[in-house]
Amino acid sequence: MLESKVVVIKIGSNVLTQSNGLPDLVRMQHLVNQIHGLISAGKKIVLVSSGAVAFGRQSITLPEKLNPVFKKQIWAATGQIRLINQYQQFFETLNQPVAQILVTKEDFRDRKHFLNMKNCIEALLQQGILPIINENDTVTITELMFTDNDELASLTAAMINADTLILLTNVDGIFTGNPSEPGSELIDKVSSGMPEVSNYISATKSSFGRGGMLTKYAMAKKSADLGIQVIIANGKRDGILDEFAQKKLRCTWFEPQKVKHAAKKWLAHGAQYYKGELVINEGAKASLTTSVIRSLLPVGITKIEGEFSKGDILLIRDESGNKIGLGRAEYTSKLAMERMGQKNQKALIHYDYLYLFDHE
Ligand SMILES: Nc1ncnc2c1ncn2[C@@H]1O[C@H](COP(=O)(O)OP(=O)(O)O)[C@@H](O)[C@H]1O
C-alpha cells in the first residue's frame, strides 16, 4: 500500500444500516471517530456517503402502490436531512466542521459546474472543513443518475486529484465467488497484468445498495488506471480506517497505474460527460493515431454537433461513427463551426488535452 495524503472515502448504504433497515448509529459514530483520526493525522479527507434513501425509508412510511420514483425522491429528500444531521452531530462533538454537497451527473459534464464544485471542495479542505457528498437524488432519476455512489466517489477522486479512494462496503473486498459461499477467497491485490477479476463477481447486491460489486470493481479499475490506489474494504469491521492508517488492512487493493499527464486523467473519465461531438476525416484520424504528438486542427473536422464552450469535453468519432477519443475544446462551438474544414486555424483540441481510446 502506498502513502496517502488526499483520500476520498465512500460509505455504502448497507454500512450505515442494520439488517432490519434501521440506521446503525453505533457503526456511523465509530467511522466518524476514525475519519477524525485520519484528519488529525494530517490527511485531507472527502467523504462520499450514501444512506439518504435508507434513512428516509426507515422514518417515512409510504403507500405500497406509490410510484417507485416518487418513493425514492421522498425518502431521499427526507432522509438526507437526517443523514447529514447525524454526521453533523457526531463530528460536532469532535470539533470537526462539516459541509454538505449534493451533486448530479450534469455537474461533472458542465465545465463551469465542475470547476465551481472542485474549487468549493478545495476551499473547504483548505479551511479544515470536511465535505460530505451525496447524489442529489431528488432531481436525478433514471438516465440522469450516477450508476451509484461508487461512480460519484471515483469521479470525485479524479476531480480533486486524490491519491487514494476507499470504498467501504459490507464485505472485506472482492472474493473469488459469492462471499457467503464457502470456499470463496478474498482477492487481496488487483493489478493491470492480472486475469479478468469481474468473472468472479455475481450480480448480487446487499439489501440496501444500488450498484453491486460489479460497478464497484469497474469504478475501482478505472480509478487505478488513472493513477489512484483503490481499496475496497469492510466498513462494518471495527477499526477498519485505523488499520488503513497503519497500512495493514484486510481488503482488495488496486495497484495504481503510473500516469503521465493529470489533464488526460480527467478526460479519461469523461466518456459520458461530453458536451459536443466531432467527426474527423481519415487524414486527421491517421495523424492523431500516429506516435508523433499532434493536436486536432479544424481542417480535419467534417461535422460538429452540440453547443459547447471553451473547456468543455468533446467526443471524437471517425467517419464510420467509431469513437476515437475525447478532448477539451480550446474555443466555442460557434467559432469551431466557422473554422471547420479550413487550413491554418488554431487547434480545436490541443494534444495535452486529447485522450485517445485504446480499443475503439
Ligand atoms: N465476488 C464477489 N466479491 C464480493 N462481493 C460480491 C461478489 N459478488 C457479489 N458480491 C456482492 O456485492 C455486495 C456489495 O455491493 P453493494 O451492495 O453495491 O454495496 P454498497 O451498498 O456498499 O455499494 C456484497 O454485499 C456482495 O453480496
Ligand SMILES: N[C@@H](CCC(=O)OP(=O)(O)O)C(=O)O
Ligand atoms: N444517493 C443514495 C445512494 C445510492 C447508492 O449508490 O447506494 P450504495 O450502492 O449503497 O452506495 C442514497 O443516499 O440513498
